[in-house]
Amino acid sequence: MALHPVVEQVTNRIIKRSRPSRQAYLAHLDAARVKGVQRSVLACTNLAHGFAAFPANDKLKLREYKQPSVAIVSSYNDMLSAHQPFEAYPKVIKDAVREVGAVAQFAGGVPAMCDGVTQGQPGMELSLFSRDTIAMSTAIALSHNMFDASLYLGICDKIVPGLLIGALHFGHIPGIFVPGGPMATGISNKEKASIRQRYAKGEATREELMEGEAKAYHGAGTCTFYGTANSNQMLMEMMGLHLPGAAFVHPDTPLREALTRAAAQHAVKISQQGGEYMPIGHIVDEKCIVNAIAALHATGGSTNHTLHLVAIARAAGIVIDWNDFDELSKVVPLLTRVYPNGDADVNYFQAAGGPTFVIRELLDAGLVHDDVNTILGRGLRNHCKEPFLDGDKVVWRDLPEQSGDESVLRKHTNPFSDNGGLILVQGNLGRAVMKISAVKKEHHIVEAPALTFDSQEDFMHAYKAGKLNRDFVAVIRFQGPRANGMPELHALTPALANLQDSGYHVAMVTDGRMSGASGKVPAAIHVSPEILAGGPLGLVRDGDIIRVDATQGSLDALVPEDVWAARKMATADLSSSHIGMGRELFDVFRKSVSAAEEGAAHFPLPSPIDTTVPLHEGTDSGEIMPGSDEDFLFRKSTAK
Structure with missing residues (x-):
């Protein structure tokens, strides 16, 4: 299917608008990459500090400067249901990485706050700022320069955008996002909303409200409505940063653990030493961002991403605005009905076909770009498969042609609406x-x-x-x-x-x-x-x-x-919003934050630099800017 003209027009406009800052970003990315393992630039005393507490065999691998080291950056805490499953991930990841001859180290943790807990409370005034705090925490975790690939463990509202912003500032390092999955379905979201409305009118007691909320939020995993947390997971799938179909597999299941192991071993494969080098800064490009916006519209996703996607794009030197969202919304049809845009939750969405079904339909409709890099290589269509267990290993199979439930998920030829809403x-x-x-x-x-x-x-x-x-x-x-x-x-x-x-x-x-x-x-x-x-x-x-x-x-x-x-x-x-609950610590954030349409961010676009340097020859265009996405693909193909 030919690319829709509006998608092509918006993409080209973003590429043109972003050219100076994107070139600057890619030049910085290329300069940060070293030949061999990243830790080879460390002095002996630096490296000794970096592996001092590690087991002997892992320490030996780190000393030899041959095998890659995989960073684990996690948002684990056991108060938040979505992040509690991450407690067991580091051991699973380390064991899986050892099996393929590499080493994994827990590089650092990032804060993870829950908007569900802080909603209507003073702590909510730290919520948006926590995103850039998470990005900075990610940067601190990776600043030791020990790592050749990274695994990012995050789920909810500001956590995934913050992790991705931090990861993009280390864009030369390959990265994979590893989700935890949603909790099982509790009472319906419609019933939950009804209890809340009755309580607001004084027709339900606090005890009735508490009982309803506890039945809705009742176990480990992400909240099951399609809010920002689950929109995050849809976008990671569309951007090619998940293993296909990883988003909505339940925690504490054999398939969930197998996907985590597979992600850990794939991170080794896409490191420079693994032979299939794919840095995250060359995945998140202008086409990838357009794809993410299309996925947001097609699924009725969170309004918060009109901030977060702008900030994510800026971290990669890409400039988007709300006109881009608006124009794409007019041509991308709504393919899902998931609460609050319907009665079903994400478990029903997953059973009907899930994110991989949406990706396939948007590709078939010509509404997203297939010619993008992902953690699986070149081509988004590689992510149109669903995972199954074969023994204790993950295998991927083609999707059924039809939705499992057309009241929840539909093909692009029969959408719920002809626009994204x-x-x-x-x-x-x-x-x-x-x-x-x-x-x-x-x-x-x-x-x-x-x-x-x-x-x-x-x-x-x-x-x-x-x-x-x-x-x-x-x-x-x-x-x-x-x-x-x-x-x-x-x-x-x-x-x-x-x-x-x-x-x-x-x-x-x-x-x-x-x-x-x-x-x-x-x-x-x-x-x-x-x-x-x-x-x-x-x-x-x-x-x-x-x-x-x-x-x-x-x-x-x-x-x-x-x-x-x-x-x-x-x-x-x-003044009452600037003191108490730690809000005084974020005074510098309030003073320096950009406008909402600029992502409500605190970091600048990459500065343009002089790109007047020799160019490669012998390609279709005749000229490729060193450090660019095209240059990366050129060098990758000639290396083979």
Whole structure:
């Protein structure tokens, strides 16, 4: 199937826009690579420190400068269900790597916080900043320069993006992401949401709410709704950073352990010493990023990735914006119905065909690039297979032609919707994103008076006092990254859903985040620029008519221009969000963070450098920039 013209157009635009920073990135990547094992650059005393506590046989291998050393970077902790399974992984990985003659070392741990635990709590104001903290922690783990390949153990919201950003700053090192899998299905997500809404209305007790939540979140593994954590796993599959079909295999099963062992041994294979060298910086390129955006749309994925994918791309010298998301959303059909975009959870999605089915369908529709590098080599179609056990080994088989359940997963010829449902809205209130895949069409346009709130607590006080039984647009202000770290406002979902169910026309507009579980209430989120960066959301006053129009992609305050121009920016006392729960430690983050559309990140794009150097000859184009992706493939092919 020929590539869709819009996909080709967006890709070419990204390549052109990114050329200076991408070339700089690849030049730095190429310069960091050394001939032989990475640890060969270390002095004897450095290396002795690096293997002092290791078993004798492993120590001997490290001293000989022949066999690769594989880094394990893990987000393990046993409080979070998704990360608890990682406790046993290091031993499994070390044993598997020894079997193929190499060595694995636990390079470092990274923090992993749970938005489910911190939702609506002060700790949520550290959530977004934890992503770049994880990236820096990853860099510290790899800074010992001992490693020839890496295994990244992470699952949830900020953890996978943070690990990948850190990994890309060591782009010369091959890397594989190793998931833990989802927990088994508990009570349905629909039933869970119903209990929450009844509790918000005072119709269910706290004990009933607690019982429902405990039945929903009941064991080891990722939460089973399709929020940011499971969107992460879909994207790692599409970007070719997982072994095929690894995302949604349950923890503590023979297949899960076999996949972990296979990933560990494959990491050795794609090291320089393994003969199939594939550095992660040459996997994550412009086409890979476009593929990831397409997968996000096709599965109704998390709005948080309009931040995270931007930041991931920047780490690889690639510049994307919300226009790219918007244009791709218009042509990529919705192939899944997984909660909150449907009733099924990710276990049903996996049983129906899972991520590998989505990848195949998007390839067949010409909506993603096949000519990309992955951990399996060249070509995304290598990832259109599902894993099975053959004894204690993993084998991969072709997918069934048809979905196992068309109420959950469909072919591209019969989609649930002809677009991805993640759109850009813009107007005199700024630029924002909306996820409308779960919003009914009668709610795609809301025009109503504004009610402004400076915190989610203020909103909930008004709701509980019965002051919100009316049509309105809730403008939740001072929730951007500079103000308070851009917390998710998912705790407002049950109240807004109740008001909508009661027949009121309601919407939310905020410079904060909503959630990977954004649902049925229209919400224009990530409004950029935020108020503390001079964003016009600070000019809104109670009673202003706000129009949120998902059909036209507009976001406006219907206020006369002269009145609008004469207004002064609203102010708020944000000191309570800057102290306590460790928030004072992140003051430098609040002061240095980029805009939401730039990824809400704290690191610069790679600086352009002089690329006027001799070029290879004898290729199709006649010229290849040294250090570029094409140069990497050229040298790889001629080496064979």
